[in-house]
Amino acid sequence: MGCGTSKVLPEPPKDVQLDLVKKVEPYTGYKTDIYKHFIKGDGDAIKSAIPSPPCHTNPHVEQPEPRKNRVAKYRAKFDPRVTAKYDIKALIGRGSFSRVVRVEHKATKQPYAIKLIETKYREGREVCESELCVLRRVRHTNIIQLIEVFETQERVYMVMELATGGELFDRIIAKGSFTERDATRVLQMVLDGVKYLHTLGITHRDLKPENLLYYHPGMDSKIMITDFGLASARKKGDDCLMKTTCGTPEYIAPEILVRKPYTNSVDMWALGVISYILLSGTMPFEDDNRTRLYRQILKGKYSYSGEPWPSVSNLAKDFIDRLLTVDPNDRMTALQALKHPWVVSMAASSSMKNLHRSISQNLLKRASSRCQSTKSAQSTRSSRSTKSNKSRRVRERELRELNLRYQQQCNG
Template identity: 55%
Template sequence: MGCGKSKVSPESPKKSYASVVQSLVAFRDTHDDDGGPKRQKDQPANWQVSSYVNSPKPKADGRGQRDTVARYRDKFEPRVTARYDIQALIGRGSFSRVVRAEHRATRRPFAIKMMELEAPEGREVCASELAVLRRVSHGNVIQLIEVFQFPQRVYMVLELATGGELLDRVVSKGHFTERDATQALRMALAGLEYLHNLGITHRDLKPENLLYYHPGPESRLLVTDFGLASFGSAKPTEPPPGEEQSLRTICGTPEYMAPEVLLRRAYSCAVDMWALGVIAYVVLSGSMPFEDDSRSRLYRSIVKGKVSFNGNPWPSVSNPAKDFILRLLVLEPAARLTAAQAARHPWVVSAAGGSSRNLHRSISRNLRRQRASRASSQRLGSAASSVGSGSPFRPRMPRSGGQELWRVSGSGATLRLVL
């Protein structure tokens, strides 16, 4: 299911990685860490809720918020509301709504994702996500608690991740070092290794889909959002017979796509490792290894794969950290580090060499610059492309030969990448 031969529309566009600069505020040290790393642990009442999906959340403006909650509560099946108290709308997508809820018997908080099944795309996204979530159980992967299935809707009860996105944590800490980066990457790698061993390729790995379970400093990091995930080859080589079609479709978020995806070659879970290399670059610098206002130039840059470590804070970043990134941003998928190999990289194991240097100022400055640049480009070229920056998509690929690698039409515009 998911990104197979059929064309499945992704969730609604999610915010760009640079938008986390809105969270450049002091990290709230007043939060206790008594939630612990165990699953389904009760969370303190004063914890700030962060949505499971990273969509705009309604403002808590008294009556307006109560009306919104009531409106979505009414849409829920009685069998669901009899078991869970619906409290707040915290996210929305093209085919889904996510609410914060409390189990009526235990008072434990959860997220409930309501998936609409009327559209074929919604059914397939739902089936793809359920196929993955029903099989996984790992401390660094979002946990499915239970499912309510009805003809027109499916309700997924999930862990409620309240600690915010990965980059939110980076910019709100006020002090960020390589050691902090490796702590986060170790947890992401643990989740990826588990998924890849099950033959699951995420296909939309990015900072927005890495959420902290709670705001405490010892919180575990969770891999979330499996709407584009696929069961396919777990080997970074050509998929075995019968799986080529399921792992050829272009999907994901543009800035994090691996070269083999853009080139429409058969691919494997190695695409997730490329995305992790991009994430490591962003976490350490606040900028992207491949970026351009032009989609065609962005993709041309990705398929060339040349990574630069110019500008701040890279002179303050250790060589082992750069080596880790370069071993992931490798054009040949088979030559990339696997999740298990990346977890054993010397930099990840020891965070040696420059790990005590505070990179926060440069990271924050780069994020601000990136946000300003993208806001300007979106104002100037909002009608030029239907693909939002930082949002997952599935472009319509040309069937004929030639040099045209991708094409997406919409809003009266057609974009092409030609090498």
């Protein structure tokens, strides 16, 4: 659902490379436990990533606060109206101005997610207003549903449906089989949701696999569109053009990069990128260098080389081509995409070639290379940070010494 700070940046200067707020994180494998920091019960503990202290502790060393107290303090942050109705169970995610927790309705035992946003900060208010503006208007089987809202002077608690089936690619990796028929079934659900949003004048502006979640772990689970922190909602009669530069670089449409006013067709471009990844496990546009990445996108430069593309139908490639069209006026709408021959015919097909092995290998290969580059970058940053920390510590020590001498002079 997303729980970060404001994800919209000001318009960039014309002579400066765009620095969009979102970053694609590498796939890191199937998540066996998505509920870190789990709260077992009223008097039980939180499973924290911090290891437990050893049994034999030094009595002279200050011991960490008992876990029971930490749980009590954590729950105390919630408005009494919330805790009277819901049991707080687990921390799912966190950001600078928000937390997302798994809760259980006390009466029905139904699980939900609560997004707690600190609205005393401007960024928190912006995210909250944007998301609430959209979620209060939508009601669709493939879109995460807002259940109710609790508001205080400094916080907003958004109670929403809880998607427990995991992210799209996690399911593909775990499944062991994936065909074009499976891909069209996924895309049909996503397209249904996007078509509904566009009918209401809502543009998601950050469609990507991480924001497509399965409702439950079962094989018959539906896909749900989540994270509306960047969404734009327009009322009927309003200018349908948007100008804010935002999104995730690898999924961003060319018209946004050139800072032209754009429409909801940017969502369709993102669906073209998702379709490409869905059928291959690779990105159509990818480069560690932002400038080169943007050049690829602006030219619409991608290829169907390597596995499993020789096994993918021409209809599927045509579907992608009609979405990854640089001119937004030539791009398919959600309704047109739903009526494309590939979506219609493959969804009804009974047997297709299993693409799972190639897709999985490509996903894992990409994850490995991205992890290596991330570690290298972190190592460089760490080295610079160490030098910076040393100089900062020296300055702080000098300041403390000066302050101590000043106090001695005053007392003397």
